[in-house]
Amino acid sequence: DTGVSQNPRHKITKRGQNVTFRCDPISEHNRLYWYRQTLGQGPEFLTYFQNEAQLEKSRLLSDRFSAERPKGSFSTLEIQRTEQGDSAMYLCASSFLGAVGTDTQYFGPGTRLTVL
Amino acid sequence: EDQVTQSPEALRLQEGESSSLNCSYTVSGLRGLFWYRQDPGKGPEFLFTLYSAGEEKEKERLKATLTKKESFLHITAPKPEDSATYLCAPSVQTATGRRALTFGSGTRLQVQP
Numbered sequence: 001d002t003g004v005s006q007n008p009r010h011k012i013t014k015r016g017q018n019v020t021f022r023c024d025p026i027s028e029h030n031r032l033y034w035y036r037q038t039l040g041q042g043p044e045f046l047t048y049f050q051n052e053a054q055l056e057k058s059r060l061l062s063d064r065f066s067a068e069r070p071k072g073s074f075s076t077l078e079i080q081r082t083e084q085g086d087s088a089m090y091l092c093a094s095s096f097l098g099a100v101g102t103d104t105q106y107f108g109p110g111t112r113l114t115v116l
Numbered sequence: 117e118d119q120v121t122q123s124p125e126a127l128r129l130q131e132g133e134s135s136s137l138n139c140s141y142t143v144s145g146l147r148g149l150f151w152y153r154q155d156p157g158k159g160p161e162f163l164f165t166l167y168s169a170g171e172e173k174e175k176e177r178l179k180a181t182l183t184k185k186e187s188f189l190h191i192t193a194p195k196p197e198d199s200a201t202y203l204c205a206p207s208v209q210t211a212t213g214r215r216a217l218t219f220g221s222g223t224r225l226q227v228q229p
Contacts, residue, residue: 004159031214042120042203042219043160048212055212091159095215103215104150107159 002026004108006092012114013082020078021111025094032075033105034067035091036060043091043107049075050097082115089113118143122204122220129194129227137189137223139204149187150205150217151180160203194227201225 005024013019025032031050035043046065048056051072061067064082069075079086089112093105119142129135141149148167152160164173166182173180177198179190189202201224205217 006159033214041221042205043217044219045216048214050213056210056214093159097213104162104165105215105217106162107152110157110159112157 004092004094004106006090006108006111008111009109010112010114012116014116015082015084017082018078018080019082019113020076021090021092021113023075023077023092023094023108025074025092026096026106029094029096029106030072031095031097031103031105032069033093033095034075034077035093035107037089037091037110046077079113082113084115087113087115118206118208118218120204120206120218120220122202122223124223125221126224127226129191129225131195131227131229132193134190134192134194136191137202137225139187139189139206139220140185141187141204141206141218141220142185143206143208143218145208146206147209147215148207149182150207151187151189152203152205154201154203154222156201163202191225194225196227196229199225199227 034046037043049069064080067077089110091110092108095105121140151163154160164180201222203222205219
């Protein structure tokens with residue numbers, strides 16, 4: 001049973017650099033989500049895909065952030081010109097919307113980003 | 117605006133000492149309330165979904181209940197391995213069909229042997 005996987009698990013970068021994270025969802029899941037979590041807070045929604053279509057973006061997702069899900073499988077989240085305020089845990093979740101519609105989101109282990 | 121408040125922020129229990137965690141929420145059009153457990157440095161792990169007031173669900177030492185404005189996570193005779201942060205998230209459906217979770221800040225539970 002393979003869950004959601006994310007790579008890398010940790011990323012340290014210097015301010016101004018670009019970073020890219022990858023998420024591999026549970027194989028049969030058609031929905032994929034990105035969240036950001038800072039210390040002591042719950043996850044905050046960033047963006048959402050149904051299959052390959054990006055259907056929603058939070059206002060938290062500035063124009064320095066871009067996400068893709070080519071072919072409706074894995075997804076990437078890129079942050080350009082990183083700032084210290086981008087330091088956080090970036091979480092990916094996936095779910096399956098079928099006929100019953102329970103649509104439970106299962107989370108990956110996260111990528112911890114530190115911007116120096 | 118949807119609001120979620122979890123209390124207490126932190127809770128320290130002795131092994132075997134039962135207690136309850138509270139999640140108070142204000143959402144319009146609730147489409148399920150989710151409970152997750154999160155260990156340090158890891159992603160949230162799904163525990164329960166509750167859909168209607170009066171519903172209860174159990175898993176090992178955990179029982180979740182739901183009213184129209186609150187949910188409780190009861191922990192019976194906890195063990196040290198129950199130490200984690202417990203997150204609640206009421207959900208609504210957005211125009212795109214997404215189940216939007218609004219997470220609380222969590223309750224950090226520490227169970228001492």
